[in-house]
Every structure is written in structure tokens, then in C-alpha cells.
Amino acid sequence: MKTLSKFAGLFVSIFLTSCYADENYSLSEVSPGIFYHQGIHEDPTEANIGAIANVGFIIGERCVAVIDSGGSYLEGTYLRRAIKKQTDLPICYVINSHVHPDHLFGNAAFKVDSPQFIGHEKLPAAIAARQDYFAKTFKVLLGQAYTGTEFISPTLTVSIDKPITIDLGNRLLTLTAYSTSHTDNDLTVLDNTTKTLWTGDLLFMSRIPALDGSINGWLITMQKLQSMDLNFVIPGHGKAGSKEWQQGLLAQIKYFTVLRNEVREIINNMGTIEEATQTVGLQESSKWELFEQYHRRNITASFVELEWE
Amino acid sequence: MSSRIFNLFIISLALMSFGLTTYAATPKEPLWPTLKVAYFGDKVIREDASDLLVIEAPKRAEDAAIVPITVKSLVPQSAEKYIKNIHIVVDNNPEPYSANFHLSPELGLIDISTRMRVDQYTFVRAIAEMNDGSLHMVSRFVKASGGCSAPAGKDAAAALARLGKMQIRMRTPTVGEPVQAQVIISHPNYNGLQFDQASRRYITAHYVKNINISYNDKPLMSVDTGISVSEDPSIRFTFTPTEKGTLKAEATDSENQAFSEHKDI
Ligand SMILES: [Zn+2]
Numbered sequence: 001m002k003t004l005s006k007f008a009g010l011f012v013s014i015f016l017t018s019c020y021a022d023e024n025y026s027l028s029e030v031s032p033g034i035f036y037h038q039g040i041h042e043d044p045t046e047a048n049i050g051a052i053a054n055v056g057f058i059i060g061e062r063c064v065a066v067i068d069s070g071g072s073y074l075e076g077t078y079l080r081r082a083i084k085k086q087t088d089l090p091i092c093y094v095i096n097s098h099v100h101p102d103h104l105f106g107n108a109a110f111k112v113d114s115p116q117f118i119g120h121e122k123l124p125a126a127i128a129a130r131q132d133y134f135a136k137t138f139k140v141l142l143g144q145a146y147t148g149t150e151f152i153s154p155t156l157t158v159s160i161d162k163p164i165t166i167d168l169g170n171r172l173l174t175l176t177a178y179s180t181s182h183t184d185n186d187l188t189v190l191d192n193t194t195k196t197l198w199t200g201d202l203l204f205m206s207r208i209p210a211l212d213g214s215i216n217g218w219l220i221t222m223q224k225l226q227s228m229d230l231n232f233v234i235p236g237h238g239k240a241g242s243k244e245w246q247q248g249l250l251a252q253i254k255y256f257t258v259l260r261n262e263v264r265e266i267i268n269n270m271g272t273i274e275e276a277t278q279t280v281g282l283q284e285s286s287k288w289e290l291f292e293q294y295h296r297r298n299i300t301a302s303f304v305e306l307e308w309e
Numbered sequence: 310m311s312s313r314i315f316n317l318f319i320i321s322l323a324l325m326s327f328g329l330t331t332y333a334a335t336p337k338e339p340l341w342p343t344l345k346v347a348y349f350g351d352k353v354i355r356e357d358a359s360d361l362l363v364i365e366a367p368k369r370a371e372d373a374a375i376v377p378i379t380v381k382s383l384v385p386q387s388a389e390k391y392i393k394n395i396h397i398v399v400d401n402n403p404e405p406y407s408a409n410f411h412l413s414p415e416l417g418l419i420d421i422s423t424r425m426r427v428d429q430y431t432f433v434r435a436i437a438e439m440n441d442g443s444l445h446m447v448s449r450f451v452k453a454s455g456g457c458s459a460p461a462g463k464d465a466a467a468a469l470a471r472l473g474k475m476q477i478r479m480r481t482p483t484v485g486e487p488v489q490a491q492v493i494i495s496h497p498n499y500n501g502l503q504f505d506q507a508s509r510r511y512i513t514a515h516y517v518k519n520i521n522i523s524y525n526d527k528p529l530m531s532v533d534t535g536i537s538v539s540e541d542p543s544i545r546f547t548f549t550p551t552e553k554g555t556l557k558a559e560a561t562d563s564e565n566q567a568f569s570e571h572k573d574i
Contacts, residue, residue: 122466125465129462180466183463184463270491273375274379296367301372304540307476308476
């Protein structure tokens with residue numbers, strides 16, 4: 001019996017290794033001292049260990065800040081080991097861009113570092129409201145990769161429109177909290193030295209954006225991002241780069257503008273959510289990955305918001 | 310009637326611990342046999358009553374917090390034979406007994422929609438109770454959303470800020486012709502499962518528990534609603550105004566706050 005369970009354990013580790021191994025957990029250095037792992041455009045599964053979002057870190061002269069910790073405890077441990085390969089400096093901050101599992105399920109992997117966990121002022125409430133649901137859903141979706149996952153709330157929060165600055169040692173990061181956009185708890189991180197912005201899920205590239213906040217609010221926030229002077233952008237999903245982000249932002253603005261216009265028209269004609277999900281925004285389908293999985297949901301969320309205009 | 314839904318709520322609470330422990334993406338043991346006894350005792354329910362009723366629901370809950378459910382009757386209401394109540398049961402929700410529509414015999418063909426929270430893979434059932442007491446059921450299977458949407462609301466602050474606002478929405482009606490109308494009440498519909506980090510306590514359930522809709526003071530329908538109904542509860546229905554008059558909607562929540570709205574035709 002003992003050998004059998006050992007064998008089962010081995011099988012699991014081979015299975016995970018073949019899909020997603022610690023040693024080939026890829027990292028790119030986008031600007032000096034700024035690294036990210038690009039998530040794949042899939043729904044979270046045991047095979048992809050929930051590593052579907054962009055996560056990474058910034059190294060200062062004194063310490064390291066993690067920006068989004070991964071989509072499972074397992075991804076958190078991979079990210080942590082990847083950091084340790086780059087530097088011996090301590091991890092002093094773990095910043096969560098928002099409440100979604102792919103951005104904070106790795107938090108527990110950094111508990112050993114006793115960092116400050118930082119998030120939006122509404123992140124604690126958002127975690128509290130969702131954690132039971134996330135726990136029971138993601139335990140099933142992520143299987144083994146979920147083991148060890150904990151819901152860790154920020155120990156330091158950022159208020160809306162009151163950015164804070166943290167210092168990693170000769171490297172200042174500006175953290176900005178937004179009013180309801182992608183969610184009601186979105187936070188961006190700007191590295192002042194290189195003018196690199198981590199947008200969290202305020203920007204999706206290639207992967208269809210998912211609305212879990214306010215369509216009107218997000219469109220306003222996107223306009224703010226458009227006018228920023230940046231050298232480099234790391235979106236929540238999709239490829240980081242110095243120029244592509246402008247195109248990406250335009251595509252996302254276009255998508256939600258089409259959605260808003262068409263949903264408003266249906267609401268004004270006394271149409272239903274069901275009608276809207278069948279007709280709205282289909283011309284956008286070829287432009288986005290995972291369109292089938294998230295588009296109708298975006299319509300539903302927009303509909304119940306725009307109904308109150 | 311609210312004492313009835315209260316009793317059902319208590320039964321649901323008793324079932325909750327059972328429901329929660331069996332929570333997985335797809336529960337192994339179907340809950341329906343237990344629920345049937347809890348809600349309908351030993352009464353016979355005719356299953357697959359597709360000659361009488363149609364239930365529409367999306368195959369997949371796109372957004373776990375907002376799943377549109379529509380129930381239509383295929384036989385018009387009449388004084389002799391009519392659907393008195395339509396019970397909605399969402400098997401695998403924390404409180405499966407979700408709503409009871411008490412219907413007037415004057416409604417003609419029934420065509421009503423509402424929006425539910427759907428936590429996970431589940432059967433959604435509509436059970437019509439005729440004026441002779443007989444029970445007839447139709448059901449649909451709904452897959453969970455799988456994504457990062459949660460049954461919790463998206464913007465608690467916005468929902469609270471407009472609590473109690475109501476809308477009656479309809480196309481310009483013509484006397485004597487069926488018209489579709491929608492009643493929406495802005496309400497967070499807290500289900501009592503949300504945890505408040507600041508006070509380290511569960512937020513008390515605070516939800517709309519009854520919606521009465523009348524035309525010229527004659528009741529069209531009265532709906533008992535529970536915590537499975539989405540934030541900002543919505544009831545859409547079809548009726549035929551037989552003369553000029555006023556469509557009125559009144560809602561009461563679990564803290565006995567009352568809200569109302571009307572529209573002249
Ligand atoms: Zn997100």
C-alpha cells in the first residue's frame with residue numbers, strides 16, 4: 001500500500017512536470033531588474049497550475065517586491081524559487097493587483113518571507129466575499145496545485161486616488177488604487193526608475209478582457225491609462241512590451257465601447273439579457289482568445305449595470 | 310404566505326450544512342429527493358410536465374451572480390383552471406427554495422423571468438401548483454460559470470448607494486393587448502454568507518422577501534423571494550391591461566423596509 005501511494009505521488013509529479021515544471025517556469029526581464037512570467041491564455045486547470053496571469057517582481061538595492069503571486073500555491077512556490085535564482089535580497093513586499101485567483105492564490109508561498117502584503121483598500125472585503133466560493137470552485141479546478149493555497153489579505157492598503165510610494169532601495173514604486181473598473185479593487189504599480197507600469201487586469205492583451213466591476217468605470221480608467229507617459233507596460237494578461245500596449249488599450253476600449261452601445265440599445269428597446277447575449281458584439285469574436293468563454297458573461301455584467309443609467 | 314416561505318427558509322437552513330458538505334463541482338448525491346420531501350412532503354409531483362410549462366435557462370451560467378430563468382405556461386389561465394403558484398428550486402444553492410410566484414387567474418399565458426445566483430452545477434426546477442392542488446414540474450440543468458465571477462456582487466458600495474431605487478420598465482402599452490413589463494429593485498440582496506472583514510462577522514442576510522404587483526389594485530402576482538435571487542432583483546412578466554389604469558409594484562425586504570413604484574397606462 002505504501003509503495004502504491006508513493007507511486008501515485010510520483011505519477012502526479014511526473015504529470016505536473018511534463019506540463020509545468022519548476023525549472024522551465026519561464027521568466028523575461030523586461031527592464032533592468034523587472035521580471036515577469038507570462039501566463040497562458042487558458043482557463044485554470046491542474047495541468048497549467050492556474051498560471052494564466054502575468055506575475056513577476058522588481059528588484060531594488062535593498063529588497064524585492066512581488067507583483068501578483070500566481071494562480072495557485074504551487075505557482076507561488078515556482079515564482080519564489082525563480083526570484084531566489086536572480087537575487088539573494090529579501091522579499092519585502094507582495095503586491096496584489098486585485099482579488100482574482102490567478103493574481104493572488106500564490107500569496108501563501110511568500111509567508112516565510114514575512115513581507116508586507118499590499119492591496120487596494122477594498123481588497124479585504126472583496127476577498128472575504130468571495131473566498132468560500134473560490135475555495136470550493138478552485139479546489140476542483142486546480143486539484144493538486146491548489147494544495148497550500150490560502151487567502152491572505154493585505155496588511156497595507158492603498159486608498160482610491162491616494163497613491164503611495166514604496167522604496168525597494170534606490171528604486172521607488174508608485175501604487176495607485178482605482179475606482180471600480182475591472183473589479184472594485186484594481187491597483188497599478190509604476191516603477192519610477194524605468195517608467196514601467198504593471199496594469200494588473202486593467203489591461204488584457206490578446207485574451208478577452210473579463211468584466212467583474214463596472215463597464216462605465218473601466219472605460220474612464222482606460223482613458224486615464226492612455227494618457228500616461230510610459231516606456232514599458234506589463235498587462236495582466238498577454239505580452240509585455242514598449243509599444244504594443246497602446247494598440248492593446250485601443251482594442252480593449254473598442255471592445256467595451258461596442259458592448260456598451262449595443263447593450264444600451266437593447267435595454268432601450270426593452271430587450272432581455274438573453275437577447276443581448278445572442279447578438280451583441282459578435283464582430284469582435286475573431287479579435288480575442290477565449291471569446292466564447294467570457295464574452296457572454298461580459299454582456300450579462302454590462303447589462304445589469306447599464307439598466308440603472 | 311410569508312410565514313410559509315419563512316418555514317421553508319428554516320428548512321433550508323437545516324439543509325444548508327448538508328448542502329455545503331456535499332459541495333463540489335458536481336455533487337455526487339442528487340439532492341432533489343431530499344428537497345422534494347422537505348418542500349412538498351409526500352405530495353405527488355408530475356415530472357416532465359412539458360405539456361403545461363416551459364423553463365428556459367442558459368446551459369452555462371455565464372455570470373454566477375446573474376443567471377436569467379424564464380418560465381412560460383402553454384395553457385392560458387382561466388377561472389376554472391389556473392396555475393396558483395410556481396415554485397422555483399435551485400437544487401445545489403445554499404438555500405435551494407428560491408422563489409414562489411403566486412399568480413392571478415387573470416394573467417392569461419404566463420411568461421415570467423427572474424435572475425438567480427447559481428453557485429455550481431445544478432438543476433433549476435419550476436413546479437407549477439394548480440388551483441386543484443396538483444403539482445407539475447419542469448427542470449433544466451445549468452453548468453457553473455467556472456470563471457472568476459462569484460455569486461457575490463461586483464460593487465457592494467454602488468449597490469448599497471442605490472438601495473431601494475425601483476424601476477418599472479415597459480414599452481408603450483395598448484389597452485387590450487399583452488405587454489411585457491419589468492420590475493427591478495436595487496438591493497444588494499445579501500445572502501448572509503458574506504463575511505465582513507472589518508467586524509469579523511458574517512453580514513446578516515438582508516434581502517428582498519416579497520414583491521407584489523397589481524393593476525388598478527387588483528393583484529397580478531405576488532412573489533416570495535429568497536437569497537438565491539440575484540442582487541437587484543428583477544421580475545419580468547407579461548400582462549394585458551383591460552382598461553386604463555396604474556401598474557403598481559411594492560417590495561418588502563427582510564428588515565421590513567418597503568419600496569414601491571407605479572406607472573400609469
Ligand atoms: Zn482579473
